Amino acid sequence: MSGSKNKTVAATFETREAADLAVEHLVQKIGIERTDVFVQAAGRQNSSGVEASGGDAPSANEDGREDATLSGEIEVSADVADDKITTLHRTFGDLGALRVTAK
Incomplete structure (x- = not known):
């Protein structure tokens, strides 16, 4: 983190895709070091849900598979x-953040 006065600016997004896009903009367009950007669930619960998906789900060729929603x-x-x-x-704001705060 560069500069003598620093703050943490946080934004909440509805989807993982929107959050990924925000990270990309911060790093590539604004020039923030990737090590100064953090991504986490906005609440206490796992944002990926409790339904099986990805590596812990049945094969895509198996009947009944549906990826879990956030x-x-x-x-x-x-x-x-x-x-x-x-x-x-x-x-x-331009990327559709639901809330933005600074500490």
Whole structure:
């Protein structure tokens, strides 16, 4: 994290796809170091749900397979210098964040 004054800006997204896109924008377009960007479930529960999917589910060729849906929101946060806070708020908003906060 560069700069003497830093804050954490966090945004909550409805889908994992939107969260991934936000990470991509922060790193590639704004120039935030990937090590300063964090992704986690927005709540206490696992955002991938409790239904089997991926490696723990039956083969795609087996009858009845349906991938599990997300059961919670995804939070993307970044530790940034004060001069990038406005840019992050705007970027998160443009990408459809449900909420944006700064600490």
